[in-house]
Amino acid sequence: MSNIPVLGEGVTVTKRTLNVFFVLDHSQSMSDDGRIGALNTAIPSTVEALKGIEAANPNLRIKIKVIKFSDTADFHVGGREGVDINAFTWHPLEVQGRTATAQAINLLCEELDLERMPKRGYAPVCVLVSDGYCTDPEKDYDRAIDRLNSLGWGKKAARIVITIGNDYDDASLRKFVNSRGSYINCQTPEQIIEYVRTATTEATEQRADSTAGAPDGNTSQGSGDSGGAAPNSGSGTADPDDVWM
Numbered sequence: 001m002s003n004i005p006v007l008g009e010g011v012t013v014t015k016r017t018l019n020v021f022f023v024l025d026h027s028q029s030m031s032d033d034g035r036i037g038a039l040n041t042a043i044p045s046t047v048e049a050l051k052g053i054e055a056a057n058p059n060l061r062i063k064i065k066v067i068k069f070s071d072t073a074d075f076h077v078g079g080r081e082g083v084d085i086n087a088f089t090w091h092p093l094e095v096q097g098r099t100a101t102a103q104a105i106n107l108l109c110e111e112l113d114l115e116r117m118p119k120r121g122y123a124p125v126c127v128l129v130s131d132g133y134c135t136d137p138e139k140d141y142d143r144a145i146d147r148l149n150s151l152g153w154g155k156k157a158a159r160i161v162i163t164i165g166n167d168y169d170d171a172s173l174r175k176f177v178n179s180r181g182s183y184i185n186c187q188t189p190e191q192i193i194e195y196v197r198t199a200t201t202e203a204t205e206q207r208a209d210s211t212a213g214a215p216d217g218n219t220s221q222g223s224g225d226s227g228g229a230a231p232n233s234g235s236g237t238a239d240p241d242d243v244w245m
Contacts, residue, residue, distance in 0.1 A: 014059060015058075015060065015061040016059060016060065016061065016118070016120055016121055016122055017061045017062075017063055017118035017121045017122070018060060018061070018062050018063070018121065018122035018123075018125070018204065018207055018208060019062075019063050019064075019065060019082065019111075019117070019118070019121070019124040019125075020050065020062060020063070020064050020065070020124065020125045020127070020200065020204060021065050021066075021067065021108055021111065021124060021125065021126045021127065022043060022064070022065070022066045022067070022127050022129070022200075023069070023104050023105070023108055023126065023127065023128040023129070024039060024043075024066065024067065024068050024069070024076070024093060024129050025069060025070075025099060025101070025129055025130035025131060025132065026039075026068050026069070026070050026093040026094065026095055027069075027070045027095065027097055027098055027099040027131075027132060028070075028095050028096060028097060028098070029095075029099075029131055029132050029167075030095045030131055030164075031095040032131075032165070033165070033188075033189070034189040035131055035164050035165070035189065035192065036093060036094070036095050037189065038189035038190070038193050039093065039129060039192060039196070040090070040092040040093060041189075041193050042192055042196035042197060043066070043090050043196070044088075044090040045193060045196075045197050046196055046197040046201065047064060047085060047088050047090070049197055049200075050062050050064075050085055050200070050201060050204055051085055051086065053201060053204055053205055053208060054085055054086075057208050060122070060208050061084070062084075062085040062204070063082045063083065063084055063085065063118075064077070064082055064083050064084075064085055064088050065078070065080075065082035065083075065111060066078070066082075067104050067107050067108055068093055068104075069099065069100045069101060069103060069104035070095075070096045070097035070098060070099070070100065071096070071097035071098050071100060072100050072103055073100050073103035073104035073106070073107045074107075075107075076091070077089070077090065077091055080111070098135040099130065099133060099134055099135045100134070100136050101128075101130060101134035101135075101136060101141060101144075101172075102136035102137075102140040102141040102143075102144045103136060103140075103144075104128075105128075105141075105144035105145065105147075105148055105176070106144045106147065108126060108148070109144065109147045109148055109154065112124070112148070112151045112153040112154050112157065113151065113153075114152065114153070117153050122207045122208065123153065123156035123157055123158065123180075123207055124153060124156075124157045124158075124207075125157065125158045125160070125200060125203045125204050125207060126157045126158065126159045126160065126181075127160045127162065127199065127200050127203075128159075128160065128161045128162070128173070128176050129161075129162045129164070129192075129196065130161075130162075130163060130164070130168060130173060131163065131164035131165050131167070131168055132167065132168050132169070133167075133168065133169040134169060134172060138172075141172055142175075145175045145176065148176070155178070156180075157178070157180065157181075158178075158180040158181045158203040158206065158207060159176055159177050159178045159180065159181040160177065160181040160182050160183075160184070160199050160200070160203060161173045161174070161176050161177050161181070161182075161183050161184070162184045162185075162186060162192070162195055162196055162199060163183075163184070163185045163186065164185075164186050164187075164192060165186075165187065166187075180203075180206075181203065182199055182203075184199055
């Protein structure tokens with residue numbers, strides 16, 4: 001949290017942090033049909049749109065954290081500390097290996113721990129993009145989902161899944177989504193770019209208390225949310241659950 005002078009000397013606005021997490025599959029199958037190229041376009045395009053949201057909300061500070069996964073999961077762009085949105089520079093992902101989705105979700109869980117999250121921050125936005133099946137053991141994936149559901153910030157987050165193509169593990173990926181998020185399928189590179197940007201920006205606006213709803217298109221609400229009802233939409237007042245002391 002930081003105090004930034006505005007509107008003249010002695011007047012300050014308190015900025016609260018909203019973390020946007022991208023959890024991105026760059027396994028070998030992402031080389032098909034222009035998928036990795038579209039994803040490498042989608043992320044910087046989305047960040048540019050998020051800059052406008054931050055600029056329109058004087059009390060909002062957006063921070064980007066990127067987790068990539070193939071044979072293993074690791075941080076990408078800015079490392080574990082992430083990057084303030086106006087300092088963000090994208091480094092394109094290259095395809096390789098398999099699909100360690102469980103490891104990626106566990107890495108996300110580490111970042112959603114209370115000790116890692118900002119004090120008095122907004123509930124985060126978590127966007128998982130994948131085109132395949134988790135190659136970690138099924139029990140590891142289910143444990144990662146259970147861990148995510150057990151975390152306070154995991155419950156409060158808007159958890160979004162964007163699937164690509166037709167050969168992906170629908171049942172497992174739906175477990176990632178909660179009622180504050182959405183589940184979207186992309187069939188073309190153009191849809192990847194559009195839906196990553198739209199889903200992320202609308203969820204971020206909702207976290208920052210705007211009137212945004214679910215993106216248009218091939219979208220359905222997730223199930224199994226343990227985080228309660230969706231935040232206020234269009235009320236003009238913040239959902240008190242979205243800012244933790």
